[in-house]
Amino acid sequence: MKARLLLEDGTLFTGTSFGAEGISIGEVVFNTSMTGYQEILTDPSYCGQIITMTYPLIGNYGLSRDDNESLRPYAHGLIVREHAEYASNWRNEYSLAYFLKEYGIIGISGIDTRMLTRKLRMHGTMKGIITTGDESAEELTERLQTPLMRDQVARVSTKSIHISPSYGKRVVLMDFGAKHNIVRELVERNCEVISVPYNTTAEEILRFRPDGVMLSNGPGDPKDVPEAIETIKKLLGKVPVFGICLGHQLLALACGADTEKLKFGHRGGNHPVKELATGRTVMTSQNHGYAVNPDSVKGTDLVISHINLNDGTVEGLEHKKFPAFSVQYHPESAPGPLDSGFLFDRFHELMESFAQKGEEVHA
Template sequence: MAVKARLILEDGTVFEGKSFGATGESFGEVVFNTGITGYQEVLSDPSYCGQIVTMTYPMIGNYGISRDDFESLRPFVHGFVVREHCEVPNNWRSEQTIDDLLKEYNIPGISEVDTRKLTRIIRQHGTLKGIITTSEEPVEAILAKMNQPLMEDQVARVSTKNMFPVPGRGPRIALVDFGAKYGILRELTNRGCDVIVVPYNVTADEIRRIRPDGILLSNGPGDPKSVPQAIEMIQNILGEYPLFGICLGHQLFALACGADTEKLKFGHRGGNHPVKELATGRTHITSQNHGYTVNIESVASTDLEISHVALNDGTVEGLSHKTHSAFSVQYHPEAAPGPYDSNYLFDRFLENVATFVKEDKKSCRA
C-alpha cells in the first residue's frame, strides 16, 4: 500500500502525493531543475546540499541508477519532488532504482505532485523553505518548524577533510574542493593532470607547499560569503599561479577581487542555459546549478572584466582578471549532466598553466 506524503511550503501551500525513498521528514530550500535527463547526476551533485529538488520533467527514474553516473560518493539533496516516479526502470545499465537509492541514504521523495504549479510558485515568489513529510501532523505544526534558518555550513559538510592525490604525469593542479563534482576531476585526469584535491579551508601556505602549476576552484553549495577563509586564501595566492574558478569557485574569485555577490530569485538549474562569450560573440548552451550571482555593477570597481553573460537574464556568467592569469565561469564546463559546449575551458586553463610554467622556467634561468 502506498504511503502518503506531503510537501509543505513556508507560505502554507500544501502538495499531497505518494512517498518514495525514505519515510519521515526533511527540511530544506525548495528549488527546481529543468533537466530532461541526468537525475542521478543531480541527486549526487554536492551543490544541492540542503535543498529539496523539484524535477520539472514529468517522468523521473525510467533508466534507473548506475554506479558510473554518480558525481560524488552519495546523494546530498534533502528531498526529491517529481510528477511521476518510474518504479520499474528499463535500461541495461540500471543497477538499482531511485527508490532504493533514496532509502539507502534516508532521503524522502514525493511523487504525483503538480510540478508545473510548484515551479510557477517558485518563479513568482522565489525559492521557499519546505518540508517533505510522511507524518499526519497538522499543517500549522509543520509550518512552525520552518522558523529555523536554512543550512549555512554546506561546504564544510561536502568538502574533503584531508588532501589526497590523483596521480598523473602532466601539470600539477590543486583542486580546491568546495563540493567538487567528479566531472571536474574527470576532465583534469583525462588531460593527464597530476591532481591534488585539497579541503575548502586550505591556506595559501598549504597550497604553496604542494607546489602546484595551477589552481582550480570547484563548484559547491550555498552562499559564497559563508566561506570567508576561501576568499582570504584566494586573495593571498592570486597571481602566483594560473587560476580557474567554476560556479561557487567563480563567485569566491569575484569576492576575492573586490566584487560583490547576491542571491537570485530562483536560481539557474538545468542543462539548457544560453551563455554568450563576449570576445567571440558565440553562444554556448550550458549546464548550470547556482542560486547566487556576481553583482554586475560591482565588477566595474575591480581588476576584473566580464567575459560571459547569461542571455536569459543578463547576469554575469564569466570573469577574467586584467593582469593575472585567472578566469572563472558561473556554469559547469564539465556538464554531467548537460552539453559539452564549454569543455574547451579546461584546455584554455591548461594552456595558461603551460605558458605560466614556461615563463617561470625562463625567469629561473635568467
C-alpha cells in the same frame, strides 16, 4: 504511502512517497533538465535543498554507480510529477526509490510540479518541509521556523587530501563540494589532481608547487567561506586560477566584486551563454542560487567575459593582470551539454604559458 509538502507561504501539496520515510526541511528549488537526475542528486551543490524536477517522468532509466558525482547525495528531498517504479536501461544497477531510501532522502510524487515551479519562479525559492507522517499543519508550520542550514561547504568538502596521480601538470583542487567530473576532465588532460579541504591555506597549497589551482563548485552563499576568499587573494599572481560555479563567485569576492542571491536561481541543462570576446554562444549546465553583481565588477581588476542570454547575469570573469578566469556554469557538464569542455584546455594552456615565463607575476 501518503506524503505531503508544505511551503513557507502555506501552500500544501499531497502526493505519494517513495524512497525514505520521515520528515525533512530544505530550500525548495527546481531543475529543468530532462535527464541526469542521478548526477543532479549527487551534486554536492544541492546540499540542504529539496529538488523539484520539472520533467514529468523521473527514474525511468535507473541509476549506475559510475554516474555518481560524489560519494553520496546531500539533497534533502526530491519532488517529481511521476516516479517510474520500473527502470529500463542496460546500465541500470538500482532503482531511484532504492537509492533515496539507502541515503535517507524522502521522495514525493503525484503532485503538480508545473504549478509548484511557476510559484517558485514567480515568488522565488522557498523553505519547504516534506513528511510521510501524520503531523498536523500547525506542527509542520512550526517546524518550518527552523533556520535553513548554513556552512554547507564544510559539510561536503573533503576532510583529507586526495591525489589522482598523473604525469602532467599538477593542479590543486580546492574542494568546496567538487563534482567527480571536474577531476575526470583534468585527469583526461594528464593533470595530477590534488584535492584539498576548502579551508586549506595559500601557504599549504603553494607547498605542493602546483602548476595551477582549480576552485570547485559547491553549495550555499559564497560569503559563508571567508577563509577561502582570503586564500584566493594570496594565490592570485602566484599560480594560474580557474573557478567554476561557487569558485567563480569566490574569485569575484577575492577581487573586490560582490555577489547577490537570485530570485529562483539557474538550475538546468539548457542555459544559453554568450562569450563577449568572440560572440560565441554555448549551451550550458547550471546549478546556482547566487550570482556576481555586474555593477560591482566595475573598479576591480576583473572584466566580464560571459553573460547569460536569458537574464543578462554574469557568467564569466577574467582577471586583467593575473592568469585567472572563471565561469558561473559547469563546463564539466555531468549532466548537460559538452559545449564548454574547451575551458579545461584553456586552463591547461594558461598553465603552460605561465610555466614558460618561469617567474612570478607581480601587480
